[in-house]
Amino acid sequence: KGMEGWRFTLQAPSYTAVMTYLDDAAVREEIWRANATRATSGKFDNRENLCRILQLRHEKAVLLGFRDFADFALADRMAKTGDRARDFLQELKRQTAAHFARENQGLRAFRGELDGNERLNPWDVGYYAEKQRQALYDFDEEALRPYFPLDRVVSGLFEITRRLFGVRVSEQDGAPVWDPRTRYYAIRDEDGALLGCFYADWFPRENKRGGAWMESLITGVDGAGGFQPHVGTVCGNLTPPVGGEPALLTHREVETIFHEFGHLLHHCLSRVELRTLAGTNVAWDFVELPSQIMENWCWEREALDLFARHYQTGEMVPDELYQKMKRARTYRGANSQMRQLGLGTVDFALHAGYSPEAEPDVVAYSRRILGEFSPVELPEEYAGIASFTHLFADPVGYAAGYYSYKWAEVLDADAFTQFRANGVFDRATGRRFREMVLSRGDGADPAELYRAFMGRDPDPAALMERLGLVDA
Ligand SMILES: [Zn+2]
Incomplete structure (x- = not known):
């Protein structure tokens, strides 16, 4: 750009690299704050748009006979209702909480040993996590x-x-x-x-x-x-x-x-x-x-x-x-899960129950919810929701649908237990999967197809194990 030095942007490859590797905490903080306040000032201030979108979605759902937008969006999905999907996220959160606390305590202690300071700010987490990962696993993905x-x-x-x-x-x-x-x-x-x-x-x-x-x-x-x-x-x-x-x-x-x-x-x-x-x-x-x-x-x-x-x-x-590759897979498993659960939970909070009249500050409302899923305290100015395009960049997009990421992970980890139990090349299990899932499209209720293959409803235990979130 005709200037000396390095140029960092808020685009993911640049932002993530800065948060993971840049040694100067002051620069990390500046870039973190710039990212956390995107779309909240001047002509790009999104806050009113969010409220308007949420209001219109709610109106539409009610006109069509649903309690709220979440129930409207989920009527044709495997989860069926907003309450069921929300309970699903709640239950995973409950099972993850202790592991999450342990991981965060471990990272604070790691920093304490490194430079005598146990405090972690939002712009420190990725940085020290990478240092901890290197110290614990010494695993270079390139070696594969x-x-x-x-x-x-x-x-x-x-x-x-x-x-x-x-x-x-x-x-x-x-x-x-x-x-x-x-x-x-x-x-x-x-x-x-x-x-x-x-x-x-x-x-x-x-x-x-x-x-x-x-x-x-x-x-x-x-x-x-x-x-x-x-x-x-x-x-x-x-x-x-x-x-x-x-x-x-x-x-x-x-x-x-x-x-x-x-x-x-x-x-x-x-x-x-x-x-x-x-x-x-x-x-x-x-x-x-x-x-x-x-x-x-x-x-x-x-x-x-x-x-x-x-x-x-x-x-x-x-x-x-x-073995290294397997161990590195579960590193900070509770943090990655909590992050997804937080985004899924705020999605439902906004699309079922939130009322801009009762609570005009959608940013503060969302921050309160996301704070419960964050490894560190979120500063007042944190406004991640204003740039959460999954929920707001399309007419529907992932609105009342962000939980699907976790939902599908539970299904795939759970269904794979059948192959684990019968052999990963077991022909009979493979044929059953082909017959009951792969060949059926949307010809039957997905919950029924799943039950036909598994003989029961989905169980999150296998996902918890895959993420290393089981008590040893
Ligand atoms: Zn895909």
């Missing part, structure tokens, strides 16, 4: 990359899919593609019947949006000429190959491939007569079950040994590295 060359990861994923769901994936030549690195595949059932085809487009390009996603292009149904196959695409922005070496992925990128492929299976294994109810056209708090459950295989030794091999030596992930 050589074990995850893209082609091996993808063929391992296809092998896992074959064992579990009985479908074969094979690459097809000759299909026209929009980028030479895009691959085209067919998915066939055990008897050879074509179920669907898909494109895989994994690398970044100038004209491509960020993130990773699955898109359904054609939804197949039974027609006069027999079953008409599905077509879909999985896309991402993974580390591309460099200098004649294969693309070497981070573990998080491996999870991303498994995740998007889970959405693709939900689409391609669908056998629902009505297109609008097929595949991933399901309730919002259910749609991430097929995708997130696939990520579990990226953490299982047996599954990793199928495909995680050093690209030069062919060696499997050494046990020491595997």
